[in-house]
Amino acid sequence: MDRRTFLKSSLGAAALSTTSAFPAPAIAQGAKGTLKFVPQANLANFDPIWGTQYVVRNASALVWDTLYGVNSKLEPQRQMVESEEVSSDGLTWTFKLRPGLKFHDGAPVLARDVVASLARWSVRDPMGQMIKAIEKELTAVDDKTVKWVLSKPFPKMKFALGKNNTPIAFIMPERIAKTDPFKQISEYVGSGPMKFARGEWVPGAKAVFEKFADYQPRAEAADWLAGGKVISIDRLEWVIMPDPATAAAALQSGEVDWWETPIPDLVPVLKRNRKIKVDIADPLGNIGSFRLNHLHPPFDNPKVRKAVQMALNQEDFMRAVVGSDDSLWKLLPSFFTPGTPYYTEAGGDALKGPRNLEGAKKLLAEAGYSGQPVTCIVAQDQAPLKAMGEVTADLLKKLGMTVDYVATDWGTVGQRRASKSPPGQGGWGMFHTWHAGADCATPASYNALRGTGDKAWFGWPNSPETEKQIAAWFEAKNVEEEKAAMARINKAAMDDVVYIPTGFYKGFQAWRSNISGVSGGPLPFFWNVKKA
């Protein structure tokens, strides 16, 4: 073979193999019944028990159903359960499943599926762990009946099974639920109102859900995770867009229908467009957090923590995070979510009123602060955290503190914050994060508020008084007792500066005006959403 023919034939072969590299045409897309949604983040994995990012939960709420579901008043309502019974001593719970429940593979939902699912969930969930600690037995009585026997009453059982905080107690088929809770499941079959089109899943780009025709919605009206989850679209496409400018443009040109987290600065443009509607996404919003390391200098000294608390101006942090729209944020002299029934500002005076920079400096001097660097670990890839980090650097400098600004990504912050070493040796001094308001309405699953020292959440605050009052809340018999306990928790946590809230803020969502039925909530609810 001479050179030229060889070259030609090899080029031909290359051309052939290139064409075959293009996959077969994608499934034909019905335009009308398809809703295109831009989620807050990439759906990188799909196991709501193993991975607890909000985006995973939000997708999972379509595919898997729950025994109970909270409504917009955070009251747990029956969902898969038809009826339940609690023994008079409060130790035995018996749940009966409603008829007609089916998994996407056609198999009926049985009690043993529920048992396996609850077993896996209770290993990972903070409330689940509390139940597990007092569990005597969890068994399937018959195909439709599950019995949970405890050694101590657990009055918040229905809330635990219906809450929207991660991880949610989703019900999976037994074979899937048997997976080690620390390993990822490999099959995404549920009994929820939509099926996951696994073949079309392109992580980082696209996730597709299809209507599950055999789903039996409840008769009640849908309200958050409670009530009838009626799906009015055939197909839901999640389009992942890492660039907010691109997402805004796509919504304006009608290439997508619904954007979960438009950045506030772009909202005025969206509002000007008559074909776009904008509203608050989650009335429960988020609480920004200035997390301090209680184990090492300088923040091991309560006076230094107090000094920062005294000088911190929530307005600066909130403007940095949400922009110029003042209706989006609130000063928050509390650890709890404003607008929820138990909200309290007791003991929050330190965060109220004009900020006292001079007093803070004096307090620092009293504490004997002598220039130890504060190692701030700041995730540059998370816009709110990056913005808060810059405000903090400015604040600490104004206080005369030395700042060691570690600009990195969230993966590294996540790893480094787990280190208990001194800041100079791979540890840290402070970092920012945020907590979903829905998680902070009560102490029920509020890890970040715990003051259990070495066993507490990152920062390891040791606040015996906070712990004492949290225990009192769990044991409270009525609303008044709960409210009183919450007020004492707030005061104790403020006094010991468990962490410093940087404010309460809400976000927008935006959708095309031919979409109806969009409601606000801690996660996007696709039931009752229609596309004209």
Add this chain to the structure above:
Amino acid sequence: MTITPPTAFGAMQLAGEPELPDILPPVRERHGIGGFVYRYPAIAIGGLLLTLLVAMAVLAPLLGTVDPAALAPSKRTRPPSVDYWFGSDMLGRDIYSRVIYGARVSLLVGFSVALLASLAGLVVGLVSGFVRWADGIIMRIMDGMMSIPPILLAVALMALTRGSVPNVIAAIAVAEFPRVARLVRGVVLSLREQPYVEAAIASGTRTPLIITRHILPNTIAPLTVQATYICASAMITESILSFIGAGTPPIIPSWGNIMADGRALWQVKPFIVFFPAIFLSVTVLAVNLLGDGLRDAVDPRMAKRL
């Protein structure tokens, strides 16, 4: 006529074009500054622009700037005005001051990367060109590094550490230097075959002397030209690192991170991206012009020997 096959690995310097023949030989001699400008317009324009930019960076505090890191969240995203010449950014910082001070970081990154990559490339290239047994290994390693796109390599290196100016410089320099090593090795290999170098080797002249006397003088020219291109591409890479979120933190302003900060708002507040983009483009343009001019001036036939 024998032609050395251009091996693909050997032809990796990005903008090092094979040659640019002297098209229009100067008709009449001119002298003084005017003559220089006439003969080397690219060097003149590029050099002048660059001098101005460097002066701007050095004199930043005197140019009506305020503290580029001072926050004023209540005065954020103000359009350009008398108070804020270039407007204010997402946290109410003065963009004019940030752009002027940002010149320091961007120029520092450009110059340092050019210097570091050239030095490292020079050393590795010389070793590779003179130490026969090491040549194969070194060049395979360089090939390996070059086969990873420089931006990805820099991003991966930034993942090893925190975002700071020295780390950005180091990451980009590591990604760039193998190309220089390639170039230097090529020069060394071709010079070794020159009769006078062969003679020097045969007569037992020690290697360091050969390097300083014969090799280095002939390497400086192509190296300088290459260095200017590296300088330009390093400034662009810095902005891309910031764009991805792996660059310097915004508390130290650089053109890259000012643009990265404002990019989500390009549609509503274009001035945040616009001003640093103009400055970056003009700077890179100046450096590229300088590089082109130097290349033509130093040796129009330079590339032929590579």
Add this chain to the structure above:
Amino acid sequence: MLGFILRRIVSTIPVMGFVALFVFSLLYIAPGDPAVVIAGDQATPQDVERIRVSLGLDRPFLERFGEWSWRILHADLGTSMFTGLPVTKMIAQRLEPTLSLMLITLVLSIAIAVPIGVVAAWKAGSWLDRSLMGFAVFGFSVPVFVVGYLLAYVFALELDWLPVQGYTPLGDGLWPWLENLILPAIALGCVYIALIARITRASMLEVLQQDYIRTARAKGLAQRPILFVHALKNAAVPIVTVIGIGVALLIGGAVVTESVFAIPGLGRLTIDAILRRDYPVIQGIVLLFSFVYVLVNLLVDLVYTTLDPRIRY
């Protein structure tokens, strides 16, 4: 010829081996922990540790590297730590958009740049030459995302001629596919056009001074055939070289272009994977990129032999 190809392939193996080792070591010493990202904000350190163990992240370097290399030899790139999908599948999903983008960019750039270069060489020294080359240097100097945003603003939002973002597979039709790629290809192509135009001009200039061109002109052959047939063919070697070199450049630029235009390609997959520390995915992609790079260079060398019969291997 075949011998040459074989030799090149054999000599490539140590290069790829080095790349594999280098990338693996880099990631091993990098801070950041995928287990933490997976576990989420509310997870306890104990939970994170259990996930680490289940991902095999607690095992020593040599053991993990050995196992990974062994699998590579069996054409298995492993599975992603996050999605649980095989890395080969994740790459395959992303290959089409990136290949399409690069192909369109390549075609567009060559179609624009070569004529520019030829004309500039033909009119060397004129104002036309100077402005074309000035434009080319400028193309070098503007960051790709700035060009991208400008194009999207003007042609997609204001004029509404083309879509703002996204990707439609070729299988859905030629125009829908092309429509989504035009703006990104222009943005990405800017640098590339500048590069090719400059090289074309330079090597054309040299060829145009050769005797046979002067002869052809003297014989009164028309300008166009001289330029585009005789001269261009002889100026092609350096042009092909720079096109080959540019592939590495394209891959780098694709990272940014893909995120500006929300194209689900390999560039975005890489950045996501690096930021999340999804080690198997990063390693797989880098290996793929270096393989493509080596392959493109081999192709370039082969093209030389057809362009210039004097070159033999």
